[in-house]
Amino acid sequence: MGTVIMHNVVSVDGFIADESDDVGPLHDWYFNGDTPIRQGGDQQYDHSGTGSDFMVSRASAEYVRPIWESIGVIVMGRRLFDQVNGWEGRPPAGDHVIVVSHRPRPDGWHPEASYHFVDGVAAAIDKAQELAGERTVAVNAGDVGGQILAAGLVDEVAMDVVPVVLGSGKRYFGSIDGPHPLEDPHVVVQGDGVLHLRFKVRR
Incomplete structure (x- = not known):
């Protein structure tokens, strides 16, 4: 089975968005460089929905590109799904x-899309690993990601740390209780306006 990686951009004080789900300056590093992040040939990644390719520092591109190319399945919560309309x-x-989600796919919503609505984090990871095979399962951070970590189903934690203090907002690990020990970071990459870190979850 592929590795389950919990991942998100995060402020230095541990928030992935403010109380209104606004990411503010957290995504500025996606557009502050001169190196595009591309998926194979000329196909572009477009997380933002703007139609614009990310342009990052070379160090960030060399770190992010193989991670995104390895992803087979994304696991997300219903709140994020609703915010970005999937x-x-x-x-x-x-x-x-x-x-x-406890709620099914919205009626009539992109019936052709390979999206699966699953009630419960354990069932979600089971389904994700079935679909991903040897590829990576990428878990969005936040409440659902925290629940998956607390259930012992996360192999690695990846954080793109941006040098800003938000003060309050949506926490990277949600509202889970701890502790949940991690190993020392096995990846440390400094980009422009972001520090990329990866930790293995201590078993």
Whole structure:
């Protein structure tokens, strides 16, 4: 089975967005460089929905590109799905999306899209690993990501740390209780306006 990686951009005080779900300056580093992040040939990643490719520092591109190319499945919560309308049925990376939700797929919403609505984090990871095979399962941070970590289903934690203090907002690890020990970071990459870190979860 592929590695389950919990990932998000995060402020130095541990927030992935403010109380209104605004990411503010957290994504500025996606547009402050001269190196595009591309998926194979000329296909562009478009997490933002703007149609614009990310332009990052070379160090960030060399770090991010292989991670995104390895993703087979994204696992997200219903709140994020509703906010971005599921990226209109086109995952920003990978081939499938698992939405952890007590509610089913919205009626008539992109019936062709490979999106699966699953009630519960354990079932979500089971389904994600089935679909991903040997590829990476990318778990969005926040409340659902925190629940998946607390359930012992996360292999690695990846953080793109931006040098800003938000003071309050949506926490990277949600509202889970700790502690949940991690190993020392095995990846440390300094980009422009961001520090990329990866930690293995201590078993």
